[in-house]
Amino acid sequence: MPFIDLKSQYKALQPQIQERINRVLEHGQYIMGPEVKELEERLVAYTGAKYCITVSSGTEALLISLMALGIGPGDEVITTPFTFVATAEMIVLAGATPVFVDIEPDTCNIDPSKIEAKITGRTKAIMPVSLYGQAADMDEINAIADRHGIAVIEDAAQSFGAEYKGKKSCNLSRIGCTSFFPSKPLGCYGDGGAIFTSDEGFAQACREIRVHGQSQRYVHTRIGVGGRMDTIQCAIVLAKLDRFEWEIEQRKRVGGRYNELLDATGVARVQQRADRTSVYGQYTVLVEQRADIQKLLTDAGVPTAVHYPVPLHQQPAYKQYIGNDPMPQAELAASRVMSLPMSADLTEQEQDRVVAAVSEAMRAR
Incomplete structure (x- = not known):
């Protein structure tokens, strides 16, 4: 048997997926085509967050979020040591220092009771991971962050579709990031990801960063990256959303x-x-x-x-x-x-x- 059965899923959705891909091939807008906006609108409706910014991967979602917050050298970001390396990797690539907090033995998620002791004057964010598809104790984490005036970025690469106290993962804190890697609960057929927020200014910063910091064509208002999600990958996720x-x-x-x-x-x-x-x-x-x-x-x-x-x-x-x-x-x-x-x-x-x-x-x- 397969470890993850993507073939059965494809067989069930083959007509819809092929139709979606063919539509992109026909209009030829492979970068930032209409499916990008359509997917972002569908994901906003699903999560309840006000804004969704699709990006090239879950990893890139974390990096762009850190950049949009202005996190860099001299800053610290609290996170878990028990996660895929991308979580800490993006903190380091942003120029900041990851500060690790141990996990709960039963859920394997970050232990909120151990977070506050690690906060310093250099702490700019907490990045809990919703490991194995289940969110951490986000109320407690948000309360800690509020007391100290710092941001919370939910690394929800594994938990899109999960709920915490009736709210959707990716809409549990100021910022949520997810992945559409093929093996994820909602996956495309390559790399893809998304950032969620209800902060309009932050959303605009993320949109600019994902297209090389452009506020308009060839006007670069900030340092950015090439972080767009391909139109075809957006089309595939749209087909999968129906099921x-x-x-x-x-x-x-x-x-x-x-x-x-x-x-x-x-x-x-x-x-x-x-x-x-x-x-x-x-x-x-x-x-x-x-x-x-x-x-x-x-x-x-x-x-x-x-x-x-x-x-x-x-x-x-x-x-x-x-x-x-x-x-x-x-x-x-x-x-x-x-x-x-x-x-x-x-x-x-x-x-x-x-x-x-x-x-x-x-x-x-």
């Missing part, structure tokens, strides 16, 4: 069923909080002797992945940012997490096979 609500419900159903089946076997897993939903960007369990378990599952024909085996504060490029603070929960999670096959099209038969293989592997280790 997205169904996919979210299916992902929640599949994730909930995994929870029931695995809880019955005693396998530890990442927990979901009652006041929020997860779109299960990955479905992740926690196991000892992970390499042995993975080999047994591979032998049984069940693919797995590890998100993420080495926390950022232990990565060679980022060790200099750790200071003297230990990150025991991030280190423990990195040694135990293992993701299982997950998609909206995963059948109950496939799911039963995965759970049976996991249970057998746990007994056999």
Whole structure:
């Protein structure tokens, strides 16, 4: 079975996707074509944020957001060490310093109770990650940020479609950033991403930065990047949006069923909080002797992945940012997490096979 089943999704949407792509090929506006604006309007309606700026990737969304905030050398941005490297990478590329805060052991998201102790006069933003498809405790994080007059950027690359206390991910703080990488809950067929905000001035800054800092053609009001999302990729996401609500419900159903089946076997897993939903960007369990378990599952024909085996504060490029603070929960999670096959099209038969293989592997280790 595939780890992520994109082929079944494509087969279900093939006519709509082909029609959308053909429309772009016919009008020939491959950069900033009409589908870009259409997608931004659809995404605004979906999230409830006032503005959406599509960009070339989720990574670029983070960088453009930091640039629009004016964050640079001498500044600090608080984030989690347990995430894909892009989160901290963009902080460093903006010229700022990432300050790591350990995670909650049950959700693997940043621990809000540990954030305030890391705030200094140089702190300009907090960048929580909505890991595995579930938002962090955004109310608490926003309250901390408000007390100190700093921005919050939700790295929602894995959580588009999830909710926190009835509000959509990407509309939980001043700024939300997501990714449309193919494996994400809402993915295109290449790279793509988006920035969300209800701050008009910030939105305008992001629009200018994504086209080399232009306020109008050949008038460069700020330093920018080439960060536009291709029209064809926007067209693909538009086609997928028509089935997205169904996919979210299916992902929640599949994730909930995994929870029931695995809880019955005693396998530890990442927990979901009652006041929020997860779109299960990955479905992740926690196991000892992970390499042995993975080999047994591979032998049984069940693919797995590890998100993420080495926390950022232990990565060679980022060790200099750790200071003297230990990150025991991030280190423990990195040694135990293992993701299982997950998609909206995963059948109950496939799911039963995965759970049976996991249970057998746990007994056999």
